[in-house]
Amino acid sequence: xxxxxxxxxxLIGSLKTYVGGRESVTVEAGQTVRQALAALGIRPEIIxxxxxxxxxxxxxxxxxxxxxxxxxxxxxxxxxxxxxxxxGVQQ
Amino acid sequence: xxxxxxxxxxxxxxEGRITRERTPDAVARDFLGGRGFGVHFLFQEVxxxxxxxxxxxxxxxxxxxxxxxxxxxxxxxxxxxxxPLTGGYASASLGGLFTAEIKYAGLDSIILEGSSPRPVLxxxxxxxxxLRDASSLWGKGTITVERALKExxxxxxxxxxxxxxxxxxxxxxxxxxxWGRQAGRGGVGAVMGAKRLKAIAxxxxxxxxxxxxxxxxAAGLALFKACKDAPGLxxxxxxxxxxxTSWCDEVGALPTRNFRAGSxxxxxxxxxxxxREKIVITDKxxxxxxxxxxxxxxxxxxxxxxxxxxxxxxxxxxxxxxxxDIEVVAQANLLCxxxxxxxxxxxxxxxxxxxxxxxxxxxxxxxxxxxLRFGDSQVVFTLIEKIARREGLGRLLxxxxxxxxxxxxxxxxxxxxxxxxxxxxxxATHSATAMLLSYMTCDVGAHHNRAxxxxxxxQVGRDRVVxxxxxxxxWLQNFRPMFDVLGACRLQWVELDIDRELYVPALEAIxxxxxxxxDLETVGERIWNLTRLFWARENDGFGREWDLxxxxxYEDPPATGxxxxxxxxxxxxxRLLDMYYEQRGWTPDGLPTPQTLxxxxxxxxx
Amino acid sequence: MRLYAxxxxxxxxxxxxxxxxxxxxxxxxxxxxxxxxxxxxxEPGTFEVKVCTQCGDCAEACPTGAIKLNDRGVHYVEAAExxxxxxxxxxxxxxxxxxxxxxADTAWKCDLCGDCVSACGTDAxxxxxxxxxxx
Numbered sequence: 092x093x094x095x096x097x098x099x100x101x102l103i104g105s106l107k108t109y110v111g112g113r114e115s116v117t118v119e120a121g122q123t124v125r126q127a128l129a130a131l132g133i134r135p136e137i138i139x140x141x142x143x144x145x146x147x148x149x150x151x152x153x154x155x156x157x158x159x160x161x162x163x164x165x166x167x168x169x170x171x172x173x174x175x176x177x178x179g180v181q182q
Numbered sequence: 183x184x185x186x187x188x189x190x191x192x193x194x195x196x197e198g199r200i201t202r203e204r205t206p207d208a209v210a211r212d213f214l215g216g217r218g219f220g221v222h223f224l225f226q227e228v229x230x231x232x233x234x235x236x237x238x239x240x241x242x243x244x245x246x247x248x249x250x251x252x253x254x255x256x257x258x259x260x261x262x263x264x265x266p267l268t269g270g271y272a273s274a275s276l277g278g279l280f281t282a283e284i285k286y287a288g289l290d291s292i293i294l295e296g297s298s299p300r301p302v303l304x305x306x307x308x309x310x311x312x313l314r315d316a317s318s319l320w321g322k323g324t325i326t327v328e329r330a331l332k333e334x335x336x337x338x339x340x341x342x343x344x345x346x347x348x349x350x351x352x353x354x355x356x357x358x359x360x361w362g363r364q365a366g367r368g369g370v371g372a373v374m375g376a377k378r379l380k381a382i383a384x385x386x387x388x389x390x391x392x393x394x395x396x397x398x399x400a401a402g403l404a405l406f407k408a409c410k411d412a413p414g415l416x417x418x419x420x421x422x423x424x425x426x427t428s429w430c431d432e433v434g435a436l437p438t439r440n441f442r443a444g445s446x447x448x449x450x451x452x453x454x455x456x457x458r459e460k461i462v463i464t465d466k467x468x469x470x471x472x473x474x475x476x477x478x479x480x481x482x483x484x485x486x487x488x489x490x491x492x493x494x495x496x497x498x499x500x501x502x503x504x505x506x507d508i509e510v511v512a513q514a515n516l517l518c519x520x521x522x523x524x525x526x527x528x529x530x531x532x533x534x535x536x537x538x539x540x541x542x543x544x545x546x547x548x549x550x551x552x553x554l555r556f557g558d559s560q561v562v563f564t565l566i567e568k569i570a571r572r573e574g575l576g577r578l579l580x581x582x583x584x585x586x587x588x589x590x591x592x593x594x595x596x597x598x599x600x601x602x603x604x605x606x607x608x609x610a611t612h613s614a615t616a617m618l619l620s621y622m623t624c625d626v627g628a629h630h631n632r633a634x635x636x637x638x639x640x641q642v643g644r645d646r647v648v649x650x651x652x653x654x655x656x657w658l659q660n661f662r663p664m665f666d667v668l669g670a671c672r673l674q675w676v677e678l679d680i681d682r683e684l685y686v687p688a689l690e691a692i693x694x695x696x697x698x699x700x701d702l703e704t705v706g707e708r709i710w711n712l713t714r715l716f717w718a719r720e721n722d723g724f725g726r727e728w729d730l731x732x733x734x735x736y737e738d739p740p741a742t743g744x745x746x747x748x749x750x751x752x753x754x755x756x757r758l759l760d761m762y763y764e765q766r767g768w769t770p771d772g773l774p775t776p777q778t779l780x781x782x783x784x785x786x787x788x
Numbered sequence: 789m790r791l792y793a794x795x796x797x798x799x800x801x802x803x804x805x806x807x808x809x810x811x812x813x814x815x816x817x818x819x820x821x822x823x824x825x826x827x828x829x830x831e832p833g834t835f836e837v838k839v840c841t842q843c844g845d846c847a848e849a850c851p852t853g854a855i856k857l858n859d860r861g862v863h864y865v866e867a868a869e870x871x872x873x874x875x876x877x878x879x880x881x882x883x884x885x886x887x888x889x890x891x892a893d894t895a896w897k898c899d900l901c902g903d904c905v906s907a908c909g910t911d912a913x914x915x916x917x918x919x920x921x922x923x
Contacts, residue, residue, distance in 0.1 A: 103413045103414055103417070104412075104413040104414050104679060105679065111491055134640075134641075136416070136432075136433055136640040136641070137641060138429075138638065139425055139426060139427065139429040140425060140429070140434075140454075142418065142455070143677070145589070146455070147428065147453060147454070147455040147456075149428075149432075152227075161417075163414065163417050163425070165426065165637045165640075166414065166637070166676065166677055166679050230892055235808050248818065249814055250806075251806065252803065252806045252807055252810060252816065252841050252907065254803075254909070256802075262840055279802070282802075282818075286817065286818075286819070325830055329830065337826075337827070338819070361830050387817070387819050387890065388817070388889075389809070389813070389817035389820070390815075390816040390817070392816065395810070395815075397812050399810050402907075403807075403903070403906055403907070406803070406906060406909070407906070409909055410909055415909070419909070433904050463832075463834070464799070464834055464835070465799045465910065466799055466833075467799035467800060467801035467909075468801065468802055469801060469802055469803075470802065470803040470806060470907075471799070471801045471803070471909070472801070472803065472907075472908070472909020472910070473909055474799035474800075474909070474910065476799070476802065478833045479833075480830075480833065487831050487832075487833050543877055660843055662875040728852075760881035779870060
């Protein structure tokens, strides 16, 4: 029996800043996407889409070994990291 | 004139006379194009107190320096007039290919004044411009008309037309183009209908001159490269604006049953990936757009096709009406497009009507025996038809929810979801104070596209009432509409997160005039204050009262969903306005101060 | 080498046409481009792209020898030698030989510059080696 492989989370765009610039990170299976995000310090409200193995899933989806999951942040004008910088600046 | 068509076409529909004027250098320098030209000509052409549906109102159609060029998203056209829906400023933005053709015809703006005694078509082919009889087209749908005119004149012609909605002066009638794009909001289609202008057919073969062709080509290709390299490009191309449907449902921003709630138990059937799988056949883009958000769909059940639905239509005709079937939403979208009425206002008005019926404020006598219920597709299809034809209950709803609720009374104004008379678009703002402020202070009424601040709310705390949020809304209001001024789409910057500095060398290479984003935001601030002055000029006693949100958002917390029990207090609403007026340099009642007008060089206007 | 197009990926934005006219004429004018976008709407709701396949039929038909082969193996129009006879136009199997005397005093065609590929956001266009029947 092979060792558990975990689930691969692929982070698109500015989400990479939460994981030191990496394109993807492997997390333990058996937890929800929401829990995995919390462990990475990513607030779930900023994730627009969770696409697991090509199908959209809610954030309560339970990750399985071998899953490949794309996470897309809601952007809408400034990435999350930029939003706070722009706050309060009278342009 | 570098970056411009060079000519303003003035069409006097009363006398049937068309004249040309050189685009004034000072207007191009100070207002650039698009919405900027729109507000300039609005003040110049429309007298105080003009009847929006009368001959004194002017519909100003403007392209801009980025339109028709090798600039990503260079496909936007502005339609400005006094609004028959709100009695204030209307500016609607049309995508597709129309704006590019305006440039190739050597034009920058088309000014439509007066009112024709009989239905006409404006035919523009290069230097030739004439009004032709359109009585055989009157009564026909917009897609039908586009097909007929393209067959008659040729595929190279671009067509913009009104449907029965505009002809019947529905307050939120739209102007349609390129099979499924609209100048949708504020009743611009009704103004065109009041002028009895059924359609515009335009064609041109000129090249657009630029100041420095090599620098422009390099800057344009650099912008395209940035778009193509953007990590978010593929998801955006796949889903377009439907990318946010599931997110809005999750965070309580999806309007549900006349904005009673912010999430809908049937929303899963409306989500982007579900829609793509069920009905989408082609990703359709506007002029020069690398990130096509348009989703052309085929509805097998009805044997029909539509461009759409996009998020707004999904929100207002889907969840807001309790409809969970995306194919039904798509078919309703098609009916609105062909009949020529704005899907946002239409969905919002139908939601209000259904709630009125549920409360016994409207009865079977008012609805010609139709039971109005949420989740009933026949109600939706029937009311869309009635609104466009101003028949039965449609006569009331065609006035917009502000006038309709004033007429009906019985407390129905408490759940008429509008600001300044414009029906709110698809973000439920029970608890999202920046977005709420955005809707309250938007210059055309409750429209979302000036300051789309809902993600910012979620990032920094949705119910917080702090100066930073107000500053953010103001910055977005000064900045985002500048894309409309330039004749380009903002979504490449908004959704692909490309560096906006890439636009700067492109603008200079095209126009020959160096401008920074700070310069452009100052123009944006100037335009913002001008449109505020227009509202004040046209509405006695205009001020803070007009900026108040729908009472539902301070009286009526949702019973269910992620924002259950949450609401913004009226005290917080007033605090938001206090901070907003102060930061904008306006009086406590919301009018630009003399100092602010002086700083912006606007003392003559007031 | 030749240009290829995938109709299914075309979104009808016409950026390729602008990039092309800029390359050929240093002008912004989609009507002076050397490829065509056909829009089939309202049904079936699809776009079709017509590109030069470098077949050489135009060069064969040209009575003045104005359509030449450059050192990249690409057929192009030598403007000075074009007499606007239009013999090339009907023989092009893709309809991408252009003569519009109101717009230019020469025929024009694709010279495989690749700018259309750079401007295409949906990867509907690409340049590749000619595929043989066996490939």
